[in-house]
Amino acid sequence: QQQVKQSPQSLIVQKGGISIINCAYENTAFDYFPWYQQFPGKGPALLIAIRPDVSEKKEGRFTISFNKSAKQFSLHIMDSQPGDSATYFCAASRWGVGTSGSRLTFGEGTQLTVNP
Amino acid sequence: GAGVSQSPSNKVTEKGKDVELRCDPISGHTALYWYRQSLGQGLEFLIYFQGNSAPDKSGLPSDRFSAERTGGSVSTLTIQRTQQEDSAVYLCASTAGTGTQETQYFGPGTRLLVL
Numbered sequence: 710q711q712q713v714k715q716s717p718q719s720l721i722v723q724k725g726g727i728s729i730i731n732c733a734y735e736n737t738a739f740d741y742f743p744w745y746q747q748f749p750g751k752g753p754a755l756l757i758a759i760r761p762d763v764s765e766k767k768e769g770r771f772t773i774s775f776n777k778s779a780k781q782f783s784l785h786i787m788d789s790q791p792g793d794s795a796t797y798f799c800a801a802s803r804w805g806v807g808t809s810g811s812r813l814t815f816g817e818g819t820q821l822t823v824n825p
Numbered sequence: 826g827a828g829v830s831q832s833p834s835n836k837v838t839e840k841g842k843d844v845e846l847r848c849d850p851i852s853g854h855t856a857l858y859w860y861r862q863s864l865g866q867g868l869e870f871l872i873y874f875q876g877n878s879a880p881d882k883s884g885l886p887s888d889r890f891s892a893e894r895t896g897g898s899v900s901t902l903t904i905q906r907t908q909q910e911d912s913a914v915y916l917c918a919s920t921a922g923t924g925t926q927e928t929q930y931f932g933p934g935t936r937l938l939v940l
Contacts, residue, residue, distance in 0.1 A: 715867070743928075752829070752916055752931030753868070798867060810856055810875060811920065811927060812884075815867035 715816025728786040730819045732799035739801040747796045789823045829932035846902040846935045850919030862914040907939045
C-alpha cells in the first residue's frame with residue numbers, strides 16, 4: 710500500500726523561478742513530515758521538516774505548506790538555482806508507536822532540474 | 826567518524842551468491858535503519874535497530890535478507906542467494922535514539938548489481 714504519493718515525477722524550472730513539489734498521505738497517525746534532498750551518488754539529506762500542528766514552515770528559500778484536513782503537504786523552492794538540481798523526496802513518520810521507532814515512509818521522488 | 830559510512834560503495838555479484846553490506850553509524854547513535862532504493866523509486870524501509878535489537882523487521886522482503894548489529898554500532902545486512910531483483914542502492918541511516926522524533930542521517934549507500 711502506497712502511503713505517500715508524490716508529484717510530479719520530474720520538474721524543470723528556470724533559474725529564479727519557483728519549484729513546487731506536492732505530496733499526499735493516507736495515514737492520519739503520521740506526525741512528522743520531512744523533505745530530503747539527494748544528489749547523484751549521495752545519500753538523502755534532510756532539507757526541512759514540519760509537524761502537523763503548524764501550517765507552514767520556512768527556512769531560507771525553502772517552505773513547507775501543510776494541509777492537515779486534505780492530508781497534503783508541499784515543498785516550495787523560491788528563487789530556484791542550478792545548484793538546487795537534485796532529487797527531492799517527501800516522507801512521513803509517526804514516532805514511537807509500537808516498535809517502529811521513527812521509520813520513514815517515502816514518496817517516489819521528484820527529479821528537479823533548474824536551468825541556468 | 827563524522828557521518829554514516831557504508832561499505833562497499835559498489836558491489837557487483839552473480840545471481841545466487843551471498844553478499845554482505847556494512848554500515849557504520851554516527852558515533853553514539855543508538856538507532857539504525859536500513860532502506861532500499863530501487864532505480865527510479867523512493868526509499869523502502871527494511872529494518873530498524875535500537876541498540877543491538879531489531880524490534881521492526883517488517884520491511885525485509887524475504888527470508889533471504891537478514892541483518893545484525895553488534896556492540897550497538899556496526900550493522901551488517903546480508904542477502905543470501907541474490908536475485909536480479911535485489912539490484913538496488915541499500916542505504917543506512919542513524920539517529921541518536923533519544924526517544925523523540927529525530928533527524929535520520931543517511932550514509933552514501935551501497936550500489937548492488939546482481940548479474
